[in-house]
Amino acid sequence: MIKLISFFCITLYLAFIPIKGTAQTSSDLSNQPFVDTLIEELGIKYQMEDLTKDIRTQFEQNPFQLPQDTNEKMLNQFSTVYDSNELLRNFKTVFQQQIEGVSISAINKWLNSDAAINVHRINNEFYTLQGSRQRVVTMYEMDQSPPSEQRKSIINTLAEVSGATDQTIEFSVIIFRSLINKLNMLSERQNLTGNQIDGIVDNFRMQIQSQARQQVSNQFLVKYFNISGDVLRSYISFYKSEAGQWLSIAISKSMHSAFETAASKFKASN
Amino acid sequence: MKKISLLLLSLIIAIYGCSSSQQVTKTEKQASQTSEIPQASIDFSTLNEPPEMWHLMDEGNTQFRGISSELTYQTLLKDKSPQQQVIVAVIDGGVDINHEDLKANIWVNEDETPGNGTDDDGNGYVDDVNGWNFIGGSDGENVDNDTFEVTRIYARLHPKYENADTTNFTAEEQVEYELYKKVENEYRYQINNYLQQYNNIQSLEQSMQQGDKILTDYFSGSYTYEEVQELQPQDQQIAFAKNVMRYVLENDIDSMLIADQKKQVYEFMKYGYNPDFSTRDIVGDNYEDKTERYYGNPDVSGPDASHGTHVAGIIGAVRENDIGMNGVANNVRIMAIRTVPDGDERDKDVANAIRYAVENGAHIINMSFGKSYSPYKEVVDEAIQYADENGVLMVHAAGNSSENSDETENYPTDTYGDYLNGSSTANLWLSVGASGWKPDSAFVGNFSNYGDQRVDLFAPGVDIYSTIPNDNYQRNQGTSMAAPVVSGTAALLMAYYPDLTAAQVREIIMKSVKTYPNLEVTVPHKANVEGEMGSFSSLSVSNGVINVYKAFRMAEKMNR
Numbered sequence: 001m002i003k004l005i006s007f008f009c010i011t012l013y014l015a016f017i018p019i020k021g022t023a024q025t026s027s028d029l030s031n032q033p034f035v036d037t038l039i040e041e042l043g044i045k046y047q048m049e050d051l052t053k054d055i056r057t058q059f060e061q062n063p064f065q066l067p068q069d070t071n072e073k074m075l076n077q078f079s080t081v082y083d084s085n086e087l088l089r090n091f092k093t094v095f096q097q098q099i100e101g102v103s104i105s106a107i108n109k110w111l112n113s114d115a116a117i118n119v120h121r122i123n124n125e126f127y128t129l130q131g132s133r134q135r136v137v138t139m140y141e142m143d144q145s146p147p148s149e150q151r152k153s154i155i156n157t158l159a160e161v162s163g164a165t166d167q168t169i170e171f172s173v174i175i176f177r178s179l180i181n182k183l184n185m186l187s188e189r190q191n192l193t194g195n196q197i198d199g200i201v202d203n204f205r206m207q208i209q210s211q212a213r214q215q216v217s218n219q220f221l222v223k224y225f226n227i228s229g230d231v232l233r234s235y236i237s238f239y240k241s242e243a244g245q246w247l248s249i250a251i252s253k254s255m256h257s258a259f260e261t262a263a264s265k266f267k268a269s270n
Numbered sequence: 271m272k273k274i275s276l277l278l279l280s281l282i283i284a285i286y287g288c289s290s291s292q293q294v295t296k297t298e299k300q301a302s303q304t305s306e307i308p309q310a311s312i313d314f315s316t317l318n319e320p321p322e323m324w325h326l327m328d329e330g331n332t333q334f335r336g337i338s339s340e341l342t343y344q345t346l347l348k349d350k351s352p353q354q355q356v357i358v359a360v361i362d363g364g365v366d367i368n369h370e371d372l373k374a375n376i377w378v379n380e381d382e383t384p385g386n387g388t389d390d391d392g393n394g395y396v397d398d399v400n401g402w403n404f405i406g407g408s409d410g411e412n413v414d415n416d417t418f419e420v421t422r423i424y425a426r427l428h429p430k431y432e433n434a435d436t437t438n439f440t441a442e443e444q445v446e447y448e449l450y451k452k453v454e455n456e457y458r459y460q461i462n463n464y465l466q467q468y469n470n471i472q473s474l475e476q477s478m479q480q481g482d483k484i485l486t487d488y489f490s491g492s493y494t495y496e497e498v499q500e501l502q503p504q505d506q507q508i509a510f511a512k513n514v515m516r517y518v519l520e521n522d523i524d525s526m527l528i529a530d531q532k533k534q535v536y537e538f539m540k541y542g543y544n545p546d547f548s549t550r551d552i553v554g555d556n557y558e559d560k561t562e563r564y565y566g567n568p569d570v571s572g573p574d575a576s577h578g579t580h581v582a583g584i585i586g587a588v589r590e591n592d593i594g595m596n597g598v599a600n601n602v603r604i605m606a607i608r609t610v611p612d613g614d615e616r617d618k619d620v621a622n623a624i625r626y627a628v629e630n631g632a633h634i635i636n637m638s639f640g641k642s643y644s645p646y647k648e649v650v651d652e653a654i655q656y657a658d659e660n661g662v663l664m665v666h667a668a669g670n671s672s673e674n675s676d677e678t679e680n681y682p683t684d685t686y687g688d689y690l691n692g693s694s695t696a697n698l699w700l701s702v703g704a705s706g707w708k709p710d711s712a713f714v715g716n717f718s719n720y721g722d723q724r725v726d727l728f729a730p731g732v733d734i735y736s737t738i739p740n741d742n743y744q745r746n747q748g749t750s751m752a753a754p755v756v757s758g759t760a761a762l763l764m765a766y767y768p769d770l771t772a773a774q775v776r777e778i779i780m781k782s783v784k785t786y787p788n789l790e791v792t793v794p795h796k797a798n799v800e801g802e803m804g805s806f807s808s809l810s811v812s813n814g815v816i817n818v819y820k821a822f823r824m825a826e827k828m829n830r
Contacts, residue, residue: 129458133461135465137540139468
């Protein structure tokens with residue numbers, strides 16, 4: 001049996017949160033600009049980069065203990081197929097296909113709200129250089145002064161209704177499966193059967209479920225440390241609305257497609 | 271399925287130079303700590319720790335490559351008395367002047383009446399009884415943390431050059447832009463690096479907690495490293511726990527170490543790399559005026575005197591008093607000049623500290639600090655030149671970046687003008703790298719800077735036991751510890767040979783080093799770079815390690 005290594009620590013870095021950005025003028029109603037603006041304001045590219053960057057970093061440690069040149073080759077292939085521009089291109093295509101009939105005006109109205117503007121600003125800052133610096137500060141200070149149960153409850157609810165937790169698990173599984181498939185192909189030992197790979201992936205899914213929940217929650221606690229409970233509740237209420245549910249599902253589907261496409265390309269790459 | 275949870279463990283826990291290793295409680299020590307009694311052959315490969323005063327020992331008698339100062343006291347100086355009291359200025363983060371093993375050797379400005387709020391001696395500083403603090407306000411408030419120089423330069427240049435049109439630069443702007451790119455690159459790298467590091471530490475902490483719980487349950491209580499080694503895991507959980515706890519135990523990682531590391535990274539990010547953090551309001555000077563001289567307060571200890579106190583103890587902890595440890599020098603007085611925050615010192619303050627030392631009678635200035643950028647180097651150069659012209663010997667720690675100082679900037683420097691291309695240098699300057707106690711390829715401290723042209727000599731800087739605040743003692747390592755060994759040696763020479771000039775003392779120190787011409791050592795290198803072997807002689811100008819006994823033999827000849 002091939003020695004496989006579950007990507008335990010992948011779970012530490014996975015959280016995708018479709019959070020609203022700055023307002024879009026209500027007069028801009030054609031699909032393309034709407035999609036472009038939404039993608040930019042929600043920081044979709046940042047989120048994809050975050051995930052793939054962290055996984056790439058772990059790859060660099062050669063966790064599967066492959067021969068160095070093999071690991072490097074796998075690293076390069078991973079970077080190519082999971083390139084954020086490539087992912088985004090696929091995301092856009094799929095996302096656009098879902099817009100028919102949706103209430104763009106409802107989403108626009110929400111995007112123009114103070115809460116959305118506030119959260120978008122924080123969300124964008126999170127991915128900047130100073131945001132990275134501030135993350136450490138916040139994480140440490142939160143360690144010293146843990147958030148209240150009430151705060152954690154709000155954050156957990158946001159993570160659930162926005163779909164962030166489920167997306168984290170799904171995308172981890174997609175990437176993990178693609179890695180196992182690739183490893184199986186590169187291994188000089190016995191190859192795994194499809195059933196065996198499924199079993200391994202299912203096992204992985206089970207293991208990361210609770211960890212992903214905690215990880216998303218931790219990231220949300222850090223990211224929205226300076227956002228009041230009222231604003232967060234406003235967020236939650238949007239996601240419970242029809243427009244919010246549509247947005248969450250559409251983003252999830254589009255990201256899912258993007259990562260599945262990349263996984264297939266990864267498997268097929270030489 | 272074998273689970274890996276060690277993906278991030280290999281990245282973890284950078285060991286910082288000058289970091290504390292172990293804090294020992296205060297004990298009474300006997301003079302025989304530094305006994306030169308010959309010992310049976312020592313197996314250095316199995317020795318975990320050297321004797322506390324190894325750095326003062328003589329290799330011929332004890333096998334430890336110390337500086338032979340105790341041998342000197344017992345032989346050459348046995349029937350002699352020091353001829354003058356020598357003042358060593360310690361420009362640092364503060365000195366605990368009330369430490370039981372230092373207070374008798376703290377410099378007192380006899381021309382100042384303590385606490386009367388008057389500049390009795392007219393030197394520009396009020397109540398500067400034991401030195402001065404250039405990083406404090408006149409209201410007594412002190413700077414503790416400060417930014418790094420790279421952050422300050424980034425904060426200044428980023429708004430100007432972030433989105434600049436590079437096609438229309440003047441020549442001056444082009445030069446500044448090149449600096450900006452270099453600084454921006456480094457700043458970005460450090461932020462990302464420390465974020466990754468913090469995540470790694472957190473991950474390790476969580477894994478350690480989980481692993482410990484699993485093994486505690488498995489063994490129904492405590493367990494040893496050997497027991498963990500011998501485990502044959504039957505399931506993923508035990509396999510995970512074994513991997514984690516084996517790593518933890520092998521590397522002596524405990525919760526206190528993790529807490530320290532997290533705190534350090536936190537402080538770097540909250541203060542050191544925070545472009546919006548400013549401390550100058552505390553000092554209350556006109557910071558733009560780099561020639562301004564008179565600001566600060568007389569609190570020479572400050573909020574954290576651990577580093578400076580350790581340095582001071584190496585130089586001049588009271589000898590043979592059955593307390594603590596022995597400094598290198600006797601008949602010495604420590605002038606405490608607080609200038610270095612928890613962050614990077616500022617050029618203006620460094621320049622003023624040097625001037626203060628010179629103008630208030632210091633014979634030697636010890637500078638166990640450094641940084642990679644010096645935006646106002648010209649004011650520091652002028653101060654160094656001032657000290658040079660006034661016959662004050664300056665001893666500088668080479669730095670703890672495992673870098674070749676001939677190629678990589680480290681400030682302050684004895685070279686006036688451009689670091690790499692400056693044409694003239696100060697004469698009374700000694701740059702010191704750190705040697706260790708293992709007489710093999712690990713002889714040079716793996717953190718130590720080196721340089722065939724710019725690092726003058728080596729001195730013991732590994733596992734150096736010395737004073738820390740509140741009457742405590744501790745081992746530390748760093749070129750910060752090596753420099754005061756040299757300062758103490760220079761002070762000792764000056765005390766017994768008062769007619770020797772600083773230039774002569776410097777010459778004696780350089781020419782009397784103990785060399786190891788056939789010794790191949792691991793050249794200091796960064797953690798992610800493969801080490802290379804090199805001749806120890808190629809790592810410094812003098813090719814050797816300071817030796818007090820040989821220095822005194824030479825001084826005696828020179829003094830005739």
